[in-house]
Amino acid sequence: MLRLIGRRLLLMVPTLILASVLIFALAEVLPGDVGRSILGIYATQEQVDFLNHQLGADRPLVVRWASWAGNFVTGDWGESPVQKIPVRPTVMKALGNSLVLAGFALVIIVPLSILLGVFAGLRRDSLLDRGITISTLSMTVIPEFVSGVVLLYVFAVWLKWLPVTALPPEGAPFYERFYYLILPAIPLMFLELGYIARMARVGTVQVLAMPYIRTAVLKGLPRRRVIFGHVLRNAMVPTVTVIGSQVGWLIGGLAVIETLFVYPGIGKLMVDAALAHDLPMLEASVLMVAIIYMLANLLADIVVALLNPRIRMGG
Amino acid sequence: MTDEQHRIDYAQHLIEQVNKGHMTRRQLLVRASVFGFSATAIGSLLAACGGTSSSSSSAAPSGSAMPAPVMGGTLTLIGPAPVSEPNPITILDQGGIVMVYQFLEYLIDLNNDNTLKPKLAESWTPNTKLDVWTFKLRQGVTFNNGQPFEAKDVVASVERCLDPKTGSGGAKSQWGGVLSPGGTVATDASTVTFNLDKPYADFPYTVSAGNYNAAMLPANWSGDILKDPIGTGPFMLTKYDTKQKGTYVKNPNYWGKDAQGNQLPYLDGLEYIMVEDNSAQNLQLQAGAIDCQPQTIPQGSEALFADPKLRVDSYPGTGIREVAFNTTKSPWQDPKGKSLRQAVAYCLDRVAINQSLYVGKSNLGYDTFWEPTVFPGSPPSTPRAQDYAKAKQLLTDGGMPNGMDITLTIAKYLNNPLLAQLIQEQCKPANINVTINQLSYTAFYAGGADYYATTPWIVAPMTIVEWGSRPAPGIYAAAMLLPDAVWSSSHWNNQEFLTTFNAYESTLDEATRTPLATKLSQIQQDDTPIMVPFYITQLRTQKTNVYNIQGPGSFYCDCTAAFKTA
Numbered sequence: 001m002l003r004l005i006g007r008r009l010l011l012m013v014p015t016l017i018l019a020s021v022l023i024f025a026l027a028e029v030l031p032g033d034v035g036r037s038i039l040g041i042y043a044t045q046e047q048v049d050f051l052n053h054q055l056g057a058d059r060p061l062v063v064r065w066a067s068w069a070g071n072f073v074t075g076d077w078g079e080s081p082v083q084k085i086p087v088r089p090t091v092m093k094a095l096g097n098s099l100v101l102a103g104f105a106l107v108i109i110v111p112l113s114i115l116l117g118v119f120a121g122l123r124r125d126s127l128l129d130r131g132i133t134i135s136t137l138s139m140t141v142i143p144e145f146v147s148g149v150v151l152l153y154v155f156a157v158w159l160k161w162l163p164v165t166a167l168p169p170e171g172a173p174f175y176e177r178f179y180y181l182i183l184p185a186i187p188l189m190f191l192e193l194g195y196i197a198r199m200a201r202v203g204t205v206q207v208l209a210m211p212y213i214r215t216a217v218l219k220g221l222p223r224r225r226v227i228f229g230h231v232l233r234n235a236m237v238p239t240v241t242v243i244g245s246q247v248g249w250l251i252g253g254l255a256v257i258e259t260l261f262v263y264p265g266i267g268k269l270m271v272d273a274a275l276a277h278d279l280p281m282l283e284a285s286v287l288m289v290a291i292i293y294m295l296a297n298l299l300a301d302i303v304v305a306l307l308n309p310r311i312r313m314g315g
Numbered sequence: 316m317t318d319e320q321h322r323i324d325y326a327q328h329l330i331e332q333v334n335k336g337h338m339t340r341r342q343l344l345v346r347a348s349v350f351g352f353s354a355t356a357i358g359s360l361l362a363a364c365g366g367t368s369s370s371s372s373s374a375a376p377s378g379s380a381m382p383a384p385v386m387g388g389t390l391t392l393i394g395p396a397p398v399s400e401p402n403p404i405t406i407l408d409q410g411g412i413v414m415v416y417q418f419l420e421y422l423i424d425l426n427n428d429n430t431l432k433p434k435l436a437e438s439w440t441p442n443t444k445l446d447v448w449t450f451k452l453r454q455g456v457t458f459n460n461g462q463p464f465e466a467k468d469v470v471a472s473v474e475r476c477l478d479p480k481t482g483s484g485g486a487k488s489q490w491g492g493v494l495s496p497g498g499t500v501a502t503d504a505s506t507v508t509f510n511l512d513k514p515y516a517d518f519p520y521t522v523s524a525g526n527y528n529a530a531m532l533p534a535n536w537s538g539d540i541l542k543d544p545i546g547t548g549p550f551m552l553t554k555y556d557t558k559q560k561g562t563y564v565k566n567p568n569y570w571g572k573d574a575q576g577n578q579l580p581y582l583d584g585l586e587y588i589m590v591e592d593n594s595a596q597n598l599q600l601q602a603g604a605i606d607c608q609p610q611t612i613p614q615g616s617e618a619l620f621a622d623p624k625l626r627v628d629s630y631p632g633t634g635i636r637e638v639a640f641n642t643t644k645s646p647w648q649d650p651k652g653k654s655l656r657q658a659v660a661y662c663l664d665r666v667a668i669n670q671s672l673y674v675g676k677s678n679l680g681y682d683t684f685w686e687p688t689v690f691p692g693s694p695p696s697t698p699r700a701q702d703y704a705k706a707k708q709l710l711t712d713g714g715m716p717n718g719m720d721i722t723l724t725i726a727k728y729l730n731n732p733l734l735a736q737l738i739q740e741q742c743k744p745a746n747i748n749v750t751i752n753q754l755s756y757t758a759f760y761a762g763g764a765d766y767y768a769t770t771p772w773i774v775a776p777m778t779i780v781e782w783g784s785r786p787a788p789g790i791y792a793a794a795m796l797l798p799d800a801v802w803s804s805s806h807w808n809n810q811e812f813l814t815t816f817n818a819y820e821s822t823l824d825e826a827t828r829t830p831l832a833t834k835l836s837q838i839q840q841d842d843t844p845i846m847v848p849f850y851i852t853q854l855r856t857q858k859t860n861v862y863n864i865q866g867p868g869s870f871y872c873d874c875t876a877a878f879k880t881a
Contacts, residue, residue, distance in 0.1 A: 160602070259592050
């Protein structure tokens with residue numbers, strides 16, 4: 001197991017380097033050059049050249065990347081040229097907020113979707129199966145800004161059961177944050193529930209068809225033991241992998257939800273930075289999301305390995 | 316002639332103009348306030364005209380009887396975040412203006428009806444030539460760090476704005492050709508003299524909140540507004556969370572008192588919640604989480620109008636969407652460009668645009684910033700009506716008989732995208748194909764080291780630029796349409812307009828000013844360097860228990876005497 005974790009961590013190093021190159025390239029190279037990105041299409045070439053020189057953007061690409069990556073590793077993430085604020089605390093605070101929202105959403109989504117998926121798989125082709133499948137898939141197709149607005153109107157404006165924003169007042173106890181996160185977590189649940197439940201259902205159906213399950217049933221094992229001892233354990237492997245891949249999106253891809261619920265997360269920070277050509281903020285934010293995404297996948301790999309001895313043993 | 320004789324003569328002149336029917340009583344209020352008459356003196360003038368002496372400038376919005384002020388509480392405002400660091404020297408966006416307005420003050424403030432209200436200046440008078448203005452400062456005012464506010468701070472604040480290194484657009488737009496570095500002199504600790512480059516009858520507006528970069532800061536200010544938010548205003552900025560929230564507490568040493576002698580502000584504090592999305596803002600208002608939305612966009616806000624818990628106040632506004640033709644770029648250059656500009660103007664159905672964008676709540680535009688119900692000297696004609704036959708003829712006159720392809724560059728901000736789409740649709744029948752180049756707000760207003768030579772809103776061939784209410788037509792002209800105007804998206808260079816404008820600003824004689832004003836608007840309408848499809852009625856939404864928020868052009872949102880009842 002330790003070998004597996006060590007191998008995955010080692011693999012993260014070249015992956016991160018590649019990710020940093022891509023992020024850097026996308027932010028600084030693809031739209032033209034940095035000076036042109038900031039000054040716009042109407043600037044003269046002299047003005048662009050001057051700004052590039054001021055920003056150090058006229059240095060060779062490799063030198064610029066090495067300087068940026070080196071500063072990132074040493075914690076010197078620079079200052080936003082647009083907002084005149086340090087990048088690192090801003091990104092870390094927004095990332096922390098997003099982690100709380102994503103974590104809270106996952107706490108609701110994961111058990112509920114697995115429960116629904118397994119139930120549907122165990123009752124394959126029944127009315128329950130069809131009901132779960134149709135309802136969860138229907139929720140998945142509703143865009144989050146639609147479900148978000150409707151939920152806000154019903155629960156915050158009309159019924160006044162829940163707050164209209166996702167951030168509690170300053171000084172509120174930490175647990176109160178979760179009360180404020182209920183409403184924004186629901187559109188996320190709508191989006192993820194159908195997907196993860198479907199994976200859990202497919203996994204359950206596939207495992208149920210395996211010879212070892214038939215053997216266990218024919219041996220006379222109680223149904224509960226068959227399900228919890230054999231079906232769930234094996235059916236969860238693809239589901240956990242999918243959950244791991246969704247964590248990155250749940251942290252970095254929630255700009256719409258964060259805007260609607262006035263939540264200062266990293267998704268909105270990245271969008272604002274991209275729109276304002278705030279490259280230091282954008283690059284640091286995206287790289288942090290990439291790191292979180294990799295860690296989430298590592299965690300998923302570990303869980304899968306725990307569920308599946310063949311992987312754990314290096315098979 | 317002595318200053319006192321000058322004042323008496325001008326007062327007599329204003330009374331005569333009203334009695335002869337050349338001026339309305341409202342215009343008398345405006346002009347008297349510009350000249351620096353006190354509220355009492357203005358009341359006497361109105362009485363001399365045969366009316367009541369009460370001014371409506373600070374009256375409560377219609378439909379809301381004003382209860383006795385309530386002390387305490389925190390008022391929550393909502394609006395967009397400042398585009399960048401809210402530096403008062405350079406701000407030009409709603410978020411930045413609302414942010415700094417709460418803790419900084421100007422020599423003069425604006426009432427809801429655009430009349431001037433003494434603030435850090437108690438009085439001001441011009442010389443007879445109107446090129447020297449003397450301001451007497453309020454005594455006993457201190458900055459929120461305890462430092463006294465004096466004439467040297469005024470000089471430093473003005474000079475800081477005039478320094479090209481600070482990049483103050485407001486100073487450039489309002490003082491360009493009017494006030495030069497060195498022209499502001501501290502005569503003594505409480506007197507400042509402005510020696511202008513030319514006569515300027517509307518000069519007081521340029522040191523009012525109408526010039527939002529002209530806020531008064533200490534002479535020894537560090538230049539960093541977030542580290543040193545030092546002002547004389549009713550509130551103090553205690554926390555600034557970028558793109559999230561500004562938090563203020565009341566300034567306990569604020570100089571202001573109400574008519575009963577109560578200490579202002581009434582509120583204990585303010586919060587400015589930064590939310591870009593209009594729907595999200597409206598939902599927060601409806602949910603009761605917010606007390607006031609300084610700027611309400613009618614379209615998409617119908618639910619607010621019908622909500623019994625909210626009150627939407629409206630004020631006659633001079634704010635516009637300037638659809639500018641860059642007269643230095645193809646195809647808008649003269650001589651043929653004029654016909655082509657007019658052709659586009661004749662394609663617009665202003666009634667439909669007003670209905671679509673403002674639920675019919677705004678006034679139709681005359682293709683001039685000279686809003687006829689607010690500014691004196693309205694255009695003699697009616698707004699241009701849609702006329703495709705005329706548009707096609709003008710296209711032919713402009714050498715484009717088969718129509719033309721044009722690009723309209725806009726910011727994705729407020730209702731600009733919808734306006735652009737309407738222009739696109741309405742131009743099609745005349746074979747004018749409009750391509751919309753939609754940029755983000757920040758990209759549209761971004762620029763390089765030589766900002767005004769690079770930013771899209773100034774250099775693109777055709778743009779839509781949003782202008783908040785301006786209190787005087789001269790402010791618009793100086794900023795937007797004079798040949799050296801710094802915010803000229805049209806780059807219009809019309810010498811007749813310039814000469815007429817200089818004559819208009821060189822006299823206080825209303826019998827002379829009014830026909831000159833009409834001529835100015837006529838020149839503008841005819842030459843069509845810009846299209847003005849409508850004049851925006853200002854809407855401000857607040858809870859029904861919120862009272863006395865002041866400031867025209869919702870950007871300002873003066874909460875000095877605002878209060879909330881239970």
